[in-house]
Amino acid sequence: MTKPTGSPHGGARAGAGRPKGAKNKSTVKRQAARAKAALKNLMPVEYLLSVMRDKTIPRAERMEAAKWAAPYISPKLSSVEIVKSMRAMTLDELQWFIADAERASAGWQPRLIAGGRRK
Numbered sequence: 001m002t003k004p005t006g007s008p009h010g011g012a013r014a015g016a017g018r019p020k021g022a023k024n025k026s027t028v029k030r031q032a033a034r035a036k037a038a039l040k041n042l043m044p045v046e047y048l049l050s051v052m053r054d055k056t057i058p059r060a061e062r063m064e065a066a067k068w069a070a071p072y073i074s075p076k077l078s079s080v081e082i083v084k085s086m087r088a089m090t091l092d093e094l095q096w097f098i099a100d101a102e103r104a105s106a107g108w109q110p111r112l113i114a115g116g117r118r119k
Helices: 025-040 044-053 059-073 091-105
Strands: none
Touching: 025 044, 044 059
């Protein structure tokens, strides 16, 4: 049941509501962000990092960008299996292995340098 258009109490009125084809605020914001990224020729991860670093964007949105960018920047750690048996190791390798195990049990974390070698 629709009320006549001349009724002062609600119902369909000419010109009321959002026009067809008009975009809501979030769509406009998303399209503006895409256009901004396209102008800078940013890769998706670079764009996420720029959002994360932009202090003018609300903290919740920056955290969301950080959450999405994290797997591409810092991959999850995985366990590494020793391929060489203890009997095949040299004396130096065994000593390093024992010292490393003792340091790890004491809570020591190795510092990594370029090339993945321990310092």
